[in-house]
Amino acid sequence: MVNIGLDVASMNEPAVNISSVPNTKLEVSDLTISYGNTPALSNVNFSVEEHEIFGIIGPANAGKTSFLKSLNRMDTFDSNMTVNGQILFNGLNIQNLKNIYALRSRIGVVFPLPVGLPLTIYENVALSPRLRGIKKRSELDVIVEQCLTRAALWDEVKDRLNSLGSLLSGGQQQRLTIARALSQAPDLLMLDEFSIAVDPVTTMRIEDVLKELKKDMTIILVTNLVQQARRLADRTAFFLEGECVEVGVTEELFTGEVNDQRTRDYIEGKFG
Amino acid sequence: MSETKPLLQSPSVDFDHRNFDWYVDKFIQSIVFIAGISAIIFIIGIFAFITIEGFGFLLEDFSFREFFLSPFWEPSDEDAPEYGILALVAGTASVTGLAMIVAIPFSLGAAIFIGEFATGKLRESLKVLVELLAAIPSVVWGFIGLSIMNPLIIDVFDVPVGLNVLNAGIILGLMAAPIMTSIAEDALKAVPDRYREAAEALGATRWQVIYKTVLPAAKNGLLGAVLLGVGRGFGETMAVLMATGHSVNIPGSVFDPVRALTATIAAELGETAVGSPHYQALFTIGIFLFIITFLINLTADLIVRGIRKG
DSSP: OOOOOOOGGGGTOOSSOOOSSTTEEEEEEEEEEEETTEEEEEEEEEEEETTOEEEEEOOTTSSHHHHHHHHTTGGGGOTTEEEEEEEEETTEEGGGOSOHHHHHHTEEEEOSSOOOOSSBHHHHHHHHHHHTTOOOHHHHHHHHHHHHHHTTOHHHHTTOTTSBGGGSOHHHHHHHHHHHHHTTOOSEEEEESTTTTSOHHHHHHHHHHHHHHTTTSEEEEEESOHHHHHHHOSEEEEEETTEEEEEEEHHHHHTTOOSOHHHHHHHTTSOO | OOTTOOSSOOOOOOTTOOOHHHHHHHHHHHHHHHHHHHHHHHHHHHHHHHHHHHHHHHHTTOOHHHHHHOOOEETTOSSSOEEOOHHHHHHHHHHHHHHHHHHHHHHHHHHHIIIIIOOHHHHHHHHHHHHHHHTSOHHHHHHHIIIIIHHHHHHHHOOSOOOSHHHHHHHHHHHHHHHHHHHHHHHHHTSOHHHHHHHHHTTOOHHHHIIIIIHHHHHHHHHHHHHHHHHHHHHOOHHHHHHSBOOOOOOSSTTSOBOOHHHHHHHHGGGSOTTSHHHHHHHHHHHHHHHHHHHHHHHHHHHHHHHHHO
8 A cells, every 4th residue: 555654643542452353443333323313224233354345235225325424423514413332443432533534534435426526636636645744746646646546547547637527527537536535545445336327347447446455455335236245345234224134244145144034135136 | 067077178279369368478478578678778778878978078078098097186176177087096996905805804704604614593693694784774884984983093093084095995894795705605505515525534624625625616606706895895885985084185005085986976966067077077987987897797797607607
Protein backbone atom coordinates (compact mmCIF):
# COMPACT_ATOMS: atom_id res chain seq x y z
CA MET A 1 0.00 0.00 0.00
CA VAL A 2 1.03 3.55 -0.52
CA ASN A 3 2.91 4.60 2.54
CA ILE A 4 1.92 8.15 3.19
CA GLY A 5 2.90 8.52 6.78
CA LEU A 6 -0.40 8.02 8.50
CA ASP A 7 -0.60 8.91 12.09
CA VAL A 8 -2.74 6.16 13.48
CA ALA A 9 -1.66 6.98 17.01
CA SER A 10 -3.65 10.19 16.75
CA MET A 11 -6.78 8.11 17.06
CA ASN A 12 -6.31 7.75 20.80
CA GLU A 13 -5.28 4.12 20.64
CA PRO A 14 -5.80 2.78 24.16
CA ALA A 15 -2.79 1.48 26.03
CA VAL A 16 -4.39 -1.92 26.42
CA ASN A 17 -5.77 -3.49 23.31
CA ILE A 18 -9.30 -4.47 24.23
CA SER A 19 -9.81 -6.80 21.32
CA SER A 20 -8.71 -10.29 22.27
CA VAL A 21 -8.35 -11.42 18.66
CA PRO A 22 -5.78 -9.20 17.02
CA ASN A 23 -7.08 -9.90 13.55
CA THR A 24 -10.55 -8.60 14.18
CA LYS A 25 -11.06 -5.35 12.32
CA LEU A 26 -14.62 -4.76 13.28
CA GLU A 27 -16.76 -6.16 16.02
CA VAL A 28 -20.45 -5.39 16.04
CA SER A 29 -22.60 -6.38 18.97
CA ASP A 30 -26.30 -5.79 19.60
CA LEU A 31 -26.38 -3.04 17.00
CA THR A 32 -29.77 -1.39 16.61
CA ILE A 33 -30.50 1.47 14.24
CA SER A 34 -33.74 3.40 14.04
CA TYR A 35 -35.06 6.51 12.36
CA GLY A 36 -37.35 8.23 14.79
CA ASN A 37 -39.59 5.46 16.04
CA THR A 38 -39.12 3.32 12.96
CA PRO A 39 -36.53 0.60 13.43
CA ALA A 40 -34.24 0.14 10.42
CA LEU A 41 -31.96 -2.61 11.68
CA SER A 42 -31.79 -4.59 14.87
CA ASN A 43 -29.64 -7.06 16.76
CA VAL A 44 -26.68 -7.26 14.47
CA ASN A 45 -23.88 -9.38 15.91
CA PHE A 46 -20.83 -10.31 13.91
CA SER A 47 -17.22 -9.43 13.43
CA VAL A 48 -15.21 -8.72 10.32
CA GLU A 49 -11.66 -10.01 10.10
CA GLU A 50 -8.69 -8.23 8.66
CA HIS A 51 -8.03 -8.78 4.93
CA GLU A 52 -11.46 -10.18 4.44
CA ILE A 53 -14.09 -9.22 1.93
CA PHE A 54 -17.26 -9.28 3.94
CA GLY A 55 -20.36 -9.32 1.80
CA ILE A 56 -23.76 -8.04 2.86
CA ILE A 57 -26.67 -9.08 0.69
CA GLY A 58 -30.35 -8.44 0.96
CA PRO A 59 -33.22 -6.71 -0.81
CA ALA A 60 -34.01 -3.01 -0.55
CA ASN A 61 -34.94 -1.67 2.90
CA ALA A 62 -32.98 -4.39 4.61
CA GLY A 63 -30.87 -1.88 6.55
CA LYS A 64 -27.64 -2.41 4.60
CA THR A 65 -26.90 1.25 3.93
CA SER A 66 -27.90 2.25 7.46
CA PHE A 67 -25.38 -0.29 8.72
CA LEU A 68 -22.58 1.28 6.68
CA LYS A 69 -23.60 4.76 7.84
CA SER A 70 -23.28 3.70 11.44
CA LEU A 71 -19.76 2.42 10.86
CA ASN A 72 -18.23 5.74 9.88
CA ARG A 73 -20.58 7.74 12.08
CA MET A 74 -22.50 9.28 9.22
CA ASP A 75 -25.44 9.23 11.63
CA THR A 76 -24.28 12.70 12.66
CA PHE A 77 -25.83 13.95 9.40
CA ASP A 78 -29.26 12.78 10.33
CA SER A 79 -30.51 13.98 13.69
CA ASN A 80 -33.36 11.52 13.26
CA MET A 81 -31.06 8.49 13.18
CA THR A 82 -30.20 6.74 16.43
CA VAL A 83 -27.62 4.01 16.78
CA ASN A 84 -27.50 1.72 19.79
CA GLY A 85 -25.19 -1.15 20.61
CA GLN A 86 -21.47 -1.46 20.32
CA ILE A 87 -19.18 -1.15 17.32
CA LEU A 88 -15.50 -1.78 17.88
CA PHE A 89 -13.20 -0.63 15.10
CA ASN A 90 -9.62 -1.74 15.68
CA GLY A 91 -10.77 -2.45 19.21
CA LEU A 92 -12.02 1.08 19.75
CA ASN A 93 -15.62 1.84 20.56
CA ILE A 94 -16.55 4.27 17.82
CA GLN A 95 -19.64 5.51 19.64
CA ASN A 96 -17.62 7.64 22.01
CA LEU A 97 -14.62 8.65 19.95
CA LYS A 98 -13.37 12.15 20.56
CA ASN A 99 -12.42 12.71 16.92
CA ILE A 100 -14.84 11.20 14.42
CA TYR A 101 -13.05 12.97 11.55
CA ALA A 102 -10.00 10.81 12.22
CA LEU A 103 -12.21 7.72 12.22
CA ARG A 104 -13.75 8.67 8.89
CA SER A 105 -10.37 9.34 7.39
CA ARG A 106 -9.50 5.68 8.10
CA ILE A 107 -12.61 4.35 6.38
CA GLY A 108 -13.07 4.66 2.64
CA VAL A 109 -16.61 4.83 1.31
CA VAL A 110 -17.88 4.22 -2.21
CA PHE A 111 -21.48 5.32 -2.67
CA PRO A 112 -24.06 3.63 -4.94
CA LEU A 113 -24.04 6.51 -7.40
CA PRO A 114 -20.62 7.96 -8.08
CA VAL A 115 -20.08 11.29 -6.38
CA GLY A 116 -17.40 13.17 -8.30
CA LEU A 117 -16.72 16.21 -6.17
CA PRO A 118 -16.85 19.46 -8.15
CA LEU A 119 -13.10 19.38 -8.56
CA THR A 120 -10.63 18.20 -11.17
CA ILE A 121 -9.74 14.53 -11.43
CA TYR A 122 -6.41 15.26 -9.79
CA GLU A 123 -7.95 17.26 -6.94
CA ASN A 124 -10.59 14.62 -6.31
CA VAL A 125 -7.87 12.13 -5.49
CA ALA A 126 -5.52 14.63 -3.86
CA LEU A 127 -8.18 16.05 -1.53
CA SER A 128 -7.85 13.49 1.23
CA PRO A 129 -4.01 13.57 1.29
CA ARG A 130 -4.20 17.35 1.35
CA LEU A 131 -6.58 17.21 4.30
CA ARG A 132 -3.98 15.08 6.08
CA GLY A 133 -1.51 17.88 5.51
CA ILE A 134 0.48 16.61 2.54
CA LYS A 135 1.35 19.69 0.56
CA LYS A 136 4.31 18.74 -1.63
CA ARG A 137 3.26 18.46 -5.24
CA SER A 138 5.70 15.62 -5.91
CA GLU A 139 4.28 13.51 -3.09
CA LEU A 140 0.73 14.22 -4.19
CA ASP A 141 1.63 13.31 -7.78
CA VAL A 142 2.82 9.90 -6.62
CA ILE A 143 -0.30 9.28 -4.54
CA VAL A 144 -2.63 10.36 -7.32
CA GLU A 145 -0.94 8.15 -9.88
CA GLN A 146 -0.84 5.14 -7.56
CA CYS A 147 -4.45 5.44 -6.51
CA LEU A 148 -5.73 5.96 -10.03
CA THR A 149 -3.65 3.03 -11.22
CA ARG A 150 -5.00 0.78 -8.50
CA ALA A 151 -8.54 1.82 -9.38
CA ALA A 152 -7.82 0.85 -13.01
CA LEU A 153 -8.43 4.36 -14.23
CA TRP A 154 -4.96 5.85 -14.72
CA ASP A 155 -4.54 4.93 -18.37
CA GLU A 156 -7.83 6.53 -19.30
CA VAL A 157 -7.34 9.83 -17.50
CA LYS A 158 -3.58 10.42 -17.26
CA ASP A 159 -3.72 12.99 -20.06
CA ARG A 160 -6.56 15.01 -18.59
CA LEU A 161 -6.00 15.07 -14.87
CA ASN A 162 -6.98 18.71 -14.79
CA SER A 163 -10.41 18.32 -16.32
CA LEU A 164 -13.46 18.11 -14.10
CA GLY A 165 -14.17 14.77 -12.49
CA SER A 166 -17.85 15.19 -13.19
CA LEU A 167 -17.19 15.07 -16.95
CA LEU A 168 -16.13 11.43 -16.79
CA SER A 169 -18.52 8.66 -17.72
CA GLY A 170 -20.48 6.93 -14.95
CA GLY A 171 -18.18 3.93 -14.80
CA GLN A 172 -15.09 6.11 -14.82
CA GLN A 173 -16.52 8.32 -12.09
CA GLN A 174 -17.16 5.28 -9.95
CA ARG A 175 -13.54 4.21 -10.37
CA LEU A 176 -12.55 7.79 -9.55
CA THR A 177 -14.44 7.55 -6.26
CA ILE A 178 -12.65 4.27 -5.57
CA ALA A 179 -9.33 5.99 -6.27
CA ARG A 180 -10.40 8.77 -3.93
CA ALA A 181 -11.27 6.25 -1.23
CA LEU A 182 -7.88 4.59 -1.74
CA SER A 183 -6.12 7.94 -1.39
CA GLN A 184 -7.21 7.83 2.24
CA ALA A 185 -5.02 4.72 2.62
CA PRO A 186 -7.96 3.29 4.52
CA ASP A 187 -8.04 0.42 6.98
CA LEU A 188 -11.51 -0.41 5.87
CA LEU A 189 -13.15 0.08 2.52
CA MET A 190 -16.93 0.08 2.37
CA LEU A 191 -18.70 -0.25 -0.95
CA ASP A 192 -22.42 0.36 -1.12
CA GLU A 193 -23.90 -1.29 -4.21
CA PHE A 194 -21.13 0.21 -6.30
CA SER A 195 -22.21 -1.46 -9.53
CA ILE A 196 -25.69 0.10 -9.74
CA ALA A 197 -24.63 2.74 -12.25
CA VAL A 198 -21.78 0.84 -13.82
CA ASP A 199 -21.75 -1.31 -16.96
CA PRO A 200 -20.93 -5.03 -16.62
CA VAL A 201 -17.44 -4.76 -18.10
CA THR A 202 -16.44 -2.02 -15.69
CA THR A 203 -18.04 -3.94 -12.85
CA MET A 204 -15.81 -6.91 -13.59
CA ARG A 205 -12.76 -4.64 -13.71
CA ILE A 206 -13.63 -3.15 -10.34
CA GLU A 207 -14.22 -6.61 -8.91
CA ASP A 208 -10.70 -7.59 -9.98
CA VAL A 209 -9.40 -4.45 -8.32
CA LEU A 210 -11.16 -5.38 -5.09
CA LYS A 211 -9.60 -8.85 -5.07
CA GLU A 212 -6.20 -7.16 -5.28
CA LEU A 213 -6.99 -4.61 -2.57
CA LYS A 214 -7.97 -7.31 -0.13
CA LYS A 215 -4.27 -7.90 0.51
CA ASP A 216 -3.97 -4.44 2.01
CA MET A 217 -7.26 -3.72 3.64
CA THR A 218 -10.55 -5.03 4.90
CA ILE A 219 -13.50 -4.62 2.59
CA ILE A 220 -17.20 -4.56 3.35
CA LEU A 221 -19.16 -5.07 0.18
CA VAL A 222 -22.86 -4.30 0.25
CA THR A 223 -24.48 -5.60 -2.87
CA ASN A 224 -27.86 -6.42 -4.25
CA LEU A 225 -26.26 -8.77 -6.75
CA VAL A 226 -26.18 -12.14 -5.05
CA GLN A 227 -23.69 -13.52 -7.54
CA GLN A 228 -21.33 -10.61 -6.94
CA ALA A 229 -21.18 -11.57 -3.29
CA ARG A 230 -20.46 -15.13 -4.34
CA ARG A 231 -17.63 -14.05 -6.62
CA LEU A 232 -15.96 -11.77 -4.10
CA ALA A 233 -16.94 -12.26 -0.50
CA ASP A 234 -15.18 -14.59 1.91
CA ARG A 235 -18.07 -14.43 4.28
CA THR A 236 -21.51 -13.05 3.70
CA ALA A 237 -24.28 -11.68 5.88
CA PHE A 238 -27.88 -11.73 4.76
CA PHE A 239 -29.99 -8.76 5.86
CA LEU A 240 -33.75 -8.83 5.48
CA GLU A 241 -36.23 -6.19 6.59
CA GLY A 242 -34.03 -4.77 9.29
CA GLU A 243 -32.80 -8.07 10.57
CA CYS A 244 -29.46 -9.77 10.16
CA VAL A 245 -30.79 -13.21 9.27
CA GLU A 246 -27.57 -15.10 8.89
CA VAL A 247 -23.81 -14.79 8.65
CA GLY A 248 -21.76 -17.52 7.07
CA VAL A 249 -18.89 -18.51 4.84
CA THR A 250 -20.02 -17.45 1.38
CA GLU A 251 -19.34 -20.75 -0.34
CA GLU A 252 -21.28 -22.64 2.31
CA LEU A 253 -24.26 -20.33 2.00
CA PHE A 254 -24.29 -20.79 -1.72
CA THR A 255 -24.02 -24.54 -1.55
CA GLY A 256 -27.07 -24.74 0.64
CA GLU A 257 -25.52 -24.95 4.11
CA VAL A 258 -27.85 -22.40 5.60
CA ASN A 259 -29.57 -22.16 8.95
CA ASP A 260 -32.53 -20.19 7.76
CA GLN A 261 -34.88 -21.04 4.95
CA ARG A 262 -35.20 -17.35 4.01
CA THR A 263 -31.51 -17.18 3.20
CA ARG A 264 -31.81 -20.16 0.90
CA ASP A 265 -34.85 -18.67 -0.81
CA TYR A 266 -33.15 -15.34 -1.35
CA ILE A 267 -29.95 -16.84 -2.68
CA GLU A 268 -31.87 -19.09 -4.99
CA GLY A 269 -33.80 -16.08 -6.26
CA LYS A 270 -37.20 -17.09 -4.97
CA PHE A 271 -37.79 -13.51 -3.78
CA GLY A 272 -36.00 -10.21 -3.68
CA MET B 1 -80.07 6.76 -12.88
CA SER B 2 -80.26 3.49 -14.63
CA GLU B 3 -78.31 0.73 -12.93
CA THR B 4 -76.96 -0.70 -16.17
CA LYS B 5 -75.31 2.55 -17.26
CA PRO B 6 -71.59 1.97 -17.90
CA LEU B 7 -69.14 3.93 -15.77
CA LEU B 8 -67.47 5.57 -18.72
CA GLN B 9 -69.81 6.72 -21.37
CA SER B 10 -68.57 8.73 -24.35
CA PRO B 11 -70.13 12.15 -23.92
CA SER B 12 -71.62 13.79 -26.96
CA VAL B 13 -69.15 16.45 -28.09
CA ASP B 14 -69.63 19.10 -30.70
CA PHE B 15 -66.20 19.42 -32.27
CA ASP B 16 -67.10 22.46 -34.29
CA HIS B 17 -68.58 24.65 -31.61
CA ARG B 18 -66.76 26.86 -29.06
CA ASN B 19 -68.29 26.57 -25.64
CA PHE B 20 -68.06 28.60 -22.44
CA ASP B 21 -64.91 26.80 -21.26
CA TRP B 22 -63.14 27.72 -24.45
CA TYR B 23 -63.81 31.44 -23.92
CA VAL B 24 -62.83 31.32 -20.25
CA ASP B 25 -59.58 29.66 -21.25
CA LYS B 26 -58.81 32.31 -23.87
CA PHE B 27 -59.66 35.09 -21.40
CA ILE B 28 -57.41 33.72 -18.64
CA GLN B 29 -54.62 33.10 -21.12
CA SER B 30 -54.65 36.68 -22.32
CA ILE B 31 -54.70 38.12 -18.78
CA VAL B 32 -51.76 35.96 -17.76
CA PHE B 33 -49.98 36.88 -20.97
CA ILE B 34 -50.37 40.61 -20.34
CA ALA B 35 -49.21 40.23 -16.72
CA GLY B 36 -46.29 38.17 -17.94
CA ILE B 37 -44.99 40.65 -20.45
CA SER B 38 -45.83 43.70 -18.31
CA ALA B 39 -42.29 43.64 -16.92
CA ILE B 40 -40.92 44.11 -20.42
CA ILE B 41 -43.43 46.87 -21.15
CA PHE B 42 -42.53 48.70 -17.95
CA ILE B 43 -38.79 48.43 -18.52
CA ILE B 44 -39.07 49.76 -22.05
CA GLY B 45 -41.56 52.41 -20.94
CA ILE B 46 -39.38 53.69 -18.11
CA PHE B 47 -36.29 53.74 -20.26
CA ALA B 48 -38.18 55.59 -23.00
CA PHE B 49 -39.54 58.09 -20.48
CA ILE B 50 -36.23 59.01 -18.89
CA THR B 51 -34.55 59.13 -22.28
CA ILE B 52 -37.17 61.49 -23.68
CA GLU B 53 -36.99 63.71 -20.59
CA GLY B 54 -33.21 63.89 -20.76
CA PHE B 55 -33.02 64.11 -24.53
CA GLY B 56 -32.89 67.89 -24.84
CA PHE B 57 -29.85 68.02 -22.58
CA LEU B 58 -28.15 65.22 -24.47
CA LEU B 59 -28.62 67.15 -27.72
CA GLU B 60 -27.67 70.66 -26.59
CA ASP B 61 -25.74 71.15 -23.36
CA PHE B 62 -24.28 67.65 -23.07
CA SER B 63 -20.54 67.29 -23.37
CA PHE B 64 -19.21 63.79 -22.83
CA ARG B 65 -16.01 65.22 -21.43
CA GLU B 66 -17.67 67.57 -19.00
CA PHE B 67 -20.35 65.12 -17.91
CA PHE B 68 -18.06 62.25 -17.00
CA LEU B 69 -14.79 64.01 -16.20
CA SER B 70 -15.65 67.25 -14.49
CA PRO B 71 -15.86 67.08 -10.70
CA PHE B 72 -18.09 70.16 -10.62
CA TRP B 73 -21.82 69.72 -10.33
CA GLU B 74 -23.06 73.32 -10.38
CA PRO B 75 -26.28 73.24 -12.36
CA SER B 76 -27.79 76.28 -10.69
CA ASP B 77 -24.94 78.62 -11.57
CA GLU B 78 -26.62 81.48 -13.49
CA ASP B 79 -23.72 82.30 -15.78
CA ALA B 80 -21.88 79.07 -16.45
CA PRO B 81 -23.65 76.00 -15.12
CA GLU B 82 -21.46 72.89 -14.96
CA TYR B 83 -22.81 69.38 -15.22
CA GLY B 84 -19.99 67.08 -14.14
CA ILE B 85 -20.92 63.85 -12.40
CA LEU B 86 -17.40 62.64 -11.61
CA ALA B 87 -17.71 63.59 -7.92
CA LEU B 88 -21.17 62.03 -7.75
CA VAL B 89 -19.90 58.80 -9.29
CA ALA B 90 -17.00 58.87 -6.84
CA GLY B 91 -19.49 59.39 -4.02
CA THR B 92 -21.68 56.48 -5.07
CA ALA B 93 -18.69 54.23 -5.78
CA SER B 94 -16.93 54.95 -2.48
CA VAL B 95 -20.07 54.38 -0.44
CA THR B 96 -20.93 51.19 -2.36
CA GLY B 97 -17.36 49.94 -2.08
CA LEU B 98 -17.27 50.43 1.66
CA ALA B 99 -20.73 48.90 1.94
CA MET B 100 -19.48 45.76 0.21
CA ILE B 101 -16.49 45.56 2.56
CA VAL B 102 -19.01 45.58 5.41
CA ALA B 103 -21.66 43.40 3.77
CA ILE B 104 -19.63 40.61 2.15
CA PRO B 105 -18.11 39.11 5.32
CA PHE B 106 -21.36 39.62 7.21
CA SER B 107 -23.61 38.08 4.59
CA LEU B 108 -21.33 35.20 3.62
CA GLY B 109 -20.77 34.38 7.28
CA ALA B 110 -24.49 34.49 7.97
CA ALA B 111 -25.27 32.42 4.89
CA ILE B 112 -22.71 29.77 5.86
CA PHE B 113 -24.04 29.65 9.40
CA ILE B 114 -27.69 29.42 8.34
CA GLY B 115 -27.04 27.04 5.46
CA GLU B 116 -24.40 24.74 6.91
CA PHE B 117 -24.43 24.86 10.69
CA ALA B 118 -27.79 25.97 12.04
CA THR B 119 -30.48 23.34 12.25
CA GLY B 120 -34.15 23.09 13.08
CA LYS B 121 -35.86 26.00 14.76
CA LEU B 122 -32.78 28.19 14.96
CA ARG B 123 -32.29 27.94 11.22
CA GLU B 124 -35.93 28.65 10.41
CA SER B 125 -36.18 31.63 12.72
CA LEU B 126 -32.90 33.07 11.43
CA LYS B 127 -34.18 32.82 7.87
CA VAL B 128 -37.36 34.65 8.80
CA LEU B 129 -35.39 37.32 10.66
CA VAL B 130 -33.10 37.89 7.69
CA GLU B 131 -36.10 38.32 5.41
CA LEU B 132 -37.54 40.73 7.96
CA LEU B 133 -34.32 42.74 8.01
CA ALA B 134 -34.42 42.98 4.24
CA ALA B 135 -37.88 44.51 4.47
CA ILE B 136 -36.91 47.45 6.70
CA PRO B 137 -37.66 50.65 4.73
CA SER B 138 -34.54 52.50 3.64
CA VAL B 139 -35.70 55.72 5.29
CA VAL B 140 -35.49 53.93 8.63
CA TRP B 141 -31.88 53.03 7.89
CA GLY B 142 -31.24 56.65 6.90
CA PHE B 143 -32.74 57.72 10.21
CA ILE B 144 -30.38 55.38 12.06
CA GLY B 145 -27.52 56.91 10.08
CA LEU B 146 -28.54 60.42 11.04
CA SER B 147 -29.41 59.97 14.67
CA ILE B 148 -27.26 57.08 15.89
CA MET B 149 -24.27 56.64 13.60
CA ASN B 150 -23.65 60.37 13.21
CA PRO B 151 -22.95 61.18 16.90
CA LEU B 152 -21.24 57.81 17.31
CA ILE B 153 -18.74 58.54 14.53
CA ILE B 154 -18.13 62.06 15.90
CA ASP B 155 -17.44 60.58 19.35
CA VAL B 156 -15.36 57.59 18.36
CA PHE B 157 -13.19 59.14 15.65
CA ASP B 158 -13.18 62.69 16.95
CA VAL B 159 -14.23 64.24 13.64
CA PRO B 160 -16.42 67.35 13.21
CA VAL B 161 -19.12 65.71 11.08
CA GLY B 162 -20.42 62.17 11.25
CA LEU B 163 -22.31 62.21 7.97
CA ASN B 164 -19.78 60.84 5.55
CA VAL B 165 -18.59 57.86 3.50
CA LEU B 166 -18.05 55.77 6.62
CA ASN B 167 -21.55 56.37 7.94
CA ALA B 168 -23.30 55.75 4.63
CA GLY B 169 -21.06 52.77 3.82
CA ILE B 170 -21.88 51.01 7.08
CA ILE B 171 -25.60 51.79 6.80
CA LEU B 172 -25.70 50.64 3.18
CA GLY B 173 -23.68 47.54 4.01
CA LEU B 174 -26.12 46.57 6.74
CA MET B 175 -28.99 47.25 4.36
CA ALA B 176 -27.55 45.11 1.57
CA ALA B 177 -26.43 42.25 3.81
CA PRO B 178 -29.84 40.59 4.35
CA ILE B 179 -30.71 40.22 0.68
CA MET B 180 -27.16 39.07 -0.05
CA THR B 181 -27.41 36.55 2.79
CA SER B 182 -30.66 35.26 1.41
CA ILE B 183 -29.28 34.73 -2.10
CA ALA B 184 -25.96 33.34 -0.88
CA GLU B 185 -27.84 30.86 1.29
CA ASP B 186 -29.87 29.76 -1.73
CA ALA B 187 -26.60 29.20 -3.58
CA LEU B 188 -25.27 27.04 -0.73
CA LYS B 189 -28.52 25.11 -0.58
CA ALA B 190 -28.20 24.35 -4.30
CA VAL B 191 -25.02 22.37 -3.60
CA PRO B 192 -26.13 18.74 -3.42
CA ASP B 193 -25.83 17.01 -0.04
CA ARG B 194 -23.98 14.11 -1.63
CA TYR B 195 -20.95 16.41 -2.06
CA ARG B 196 -20.97 17.14 1.64
CA GLU B 197 -21.41 13.49 2.55
CA ALA B 198 -18.64 12.40 0.20
CA ALA B 199 -16.26 14.97 1.60
CA GLU B 200 -17.15 14.14 5.19
CA ALA B 201 -16.65 10.47 4.44
CA LEU B 202 -13.08 11.34 3.49
CA GLY B 203 -12.59 12.60 7.03
CA ALA B 204 -12.93 16.29 6.26
CA THR B 205 -14.01 18.51 9.15
CA ARG B 206 -17.07 20.70 8.79
CA TRP B 207 -15.01 23.73 7.82
CA GLN B 208 -12.90 21.71 5.39
CA VAL B 209 -16.07 20.42 3.75
CA ILE B 210 -17.36 23.97 3.36
CA TYR B 211 -14.07 25.43 2.25
CA LYS B 212 -12.98 22.66 -0.09
CA THR B 213 -16.24 21.59 -1.69
CA VAL B 214 -19.30 23.68 -0.82
CA LEU B 215 -17.87 27.15 -1.47
CA PRO B 216 -16.18 26.22 -4.78
CA ALA B 217 -19.38 24.55 -5.93
CA ALA B 218 -21.46 27.57 -4.97
CA LYS B 219 -19.06 30.25 -6.13
CA ASN B 220 -21.18 31.52 -9.03
CA GLY B 221 -24.23 31.95 -6.84
CA LEU B 222 -22.15 33.72 -4.21
CA LEU B 223 -20.74 36.05 -6.85
CA GLY B 224 -24.27 36.72 -8.02
CA ALA B 225 -25.25 37.60 -4.46
CA VAL B 226 -22.39 40.08 -4.19
CA LEU B 227 -23.27 41.69 -7.52
CA LEU B 228 -26.88 42.11 -6.48
CA GLY B 229 -25.58 43.81 -3.36
CA VAL B 230 -23.53 46.16 -5.54
CA GLY B 231 -26.61 46.86 -7.63
CA ARG B 232 -28.53 47.63 -4.47
CA GLY B 233 -25.78 50.00 -3.38
CA PHE B 234 -25.81 51.91 -6.65
CA GLY B 235 -29.55 52.25 -6.66
CA GLU B 236 -30.17 53.07 -3.01
CA THR B 237 -31.33 56.64 -2.52
CA MET B 238 -32.96 57.60 0.74
CA ALA B 239 -30.52 56.17 3.27
CA VAL B 240 -27.59 57.45 1.24
CA LEU B 241 -29.14 60.92 0.97
CA MET B 242 -29.51 61.06 4.73
CA ALA B 243 -26.17 59.57 5.77
CA THR B 244 -23.58 60.84 3.28
CA GLY B 245 -23.65 64.51 4.20
CA HIS B 246 -24.77 65.30 0.67
CA SER B 247 -21.96 67.55 -0.48
CA VAL B 248 -20.32 67.32 -3.88
CA ASN B 249 -16.84 66.13 -3.18
CA ILE B 250 -14.34 63.54 -4.37
CA PRO B 251 -13.59 61.85 -1.05
CA GLY B 252 -10.01 61.74 0.19
CA SER B 253 -10.85 59.65 3.26
CA VAL B 254 -13.82 57.82 4.70
CA PHE B 255 -14.55 60.83 6.90
CA ASP B 256 -15.29 63.10 3.93
CA PRO B 257 -18.91 63.78 3.13
CA VAL B 258 -19.96 62.89 -0.39
CA ARG B 259 -23.02 63.00 -2.58
CA ALA B 260 -24.47 60.06 -4.49
CA LEU B 261 -25.96 60.04 -7.98
CA THR B 262 -29.35 58.86 -6.78
CA ALA B 263 -29.50 61.33 -3.90
CA THR B 264 -28.77 64.16 -6.29
CA ILE B 265 -31.78 63.31 -8.39
CA ALA B 266 -34.00 62.91 -5.34
CA ALA B 267 -32.94 66.15 -3.76
CA GLU B 268 -32.90 68.39 -6.82
CA LEU B 269 -35.64 67.20 -9.12
CA GLY B 270 -38.40 68.92 -7.17
CA GLU B 271 -36.65 72.29 -7.30
CA THR B 272 -35.98 72.48 -11.00
CA ALA B 273 -38.20 73.87 -13.71
CA VAL B 274 -39.61 71.09 -15.85
CA GLY B 275 -37.76 71.00 -19.16
CA SER B 276 -34.87 73.19 -18.02
CA PRO B 277 -31.30 72.04 -18.74
CA HIS B 278 -30.87 71.22 -15.04
CA TYR B 279 -34.03 69.08 -15.09
CA GLN B 280 -32.86 67.31 -18.23
CA ALA B 281 -29.36 66.81 -16.80
CA LEU B 282 -30.90 65.01 -13.81
CA PHE B 283 -32.68 62.70 -16.21
CA THR B 284 -29.41 62.07 -17.99
CA ILE B 285 -28.01 60.91 -14.64
CA GLY B 286 -31.10 58.71 -14.47
CA ILE B 287 -30.25 57.16 -17.84
CA PHE B 288 -26.69 56.55 -16.65
CA LEU B 289 -27.89 54.92 -13.39
CA PHE B 290 -30.42 52.86 -15.27
CA ILE B 291 -27.76 51.48 -17.61
CA ILE B 292 -25.32 50.75 -14.78
CA THR B 293 -27.81 48.95 -12.55
CA PHE B 294 -29.24 47.13 -15.54
CA LEU B 295 -25.79 45.84 -16.48
CA ILE B 296 -24.96 44.82 -12.91
CA ASN B 297 -28.23 42.98 -12.47
CA LEU B 298 -27.98 41.36 -15.87
CA THR B 299 -24.49 40.10 -15.07
CA ALA B 300 -25.63 38.79 -11.70
CA ASP B 301 -28.58 37.09 -13.31
CA LEU B 302 -26.48 35.48 -16.02
CA ILE B 303 -24.02 34.21 -13.44
CA VAL B 304 -26.76 32.76 -11.25
CA ARG B 305 -28.41 31.19 -14.29
CA GLY B 306 -25.03 29.73 -15.20
CA ILE B 307 -24.95 27.64 -12.03
CA ARG B 308 -28.43 26.35 -12.54
CA LYS B 309 -27.45 25.04 -15.98
CA GLY B 310 -24.00 23.79 -15.05
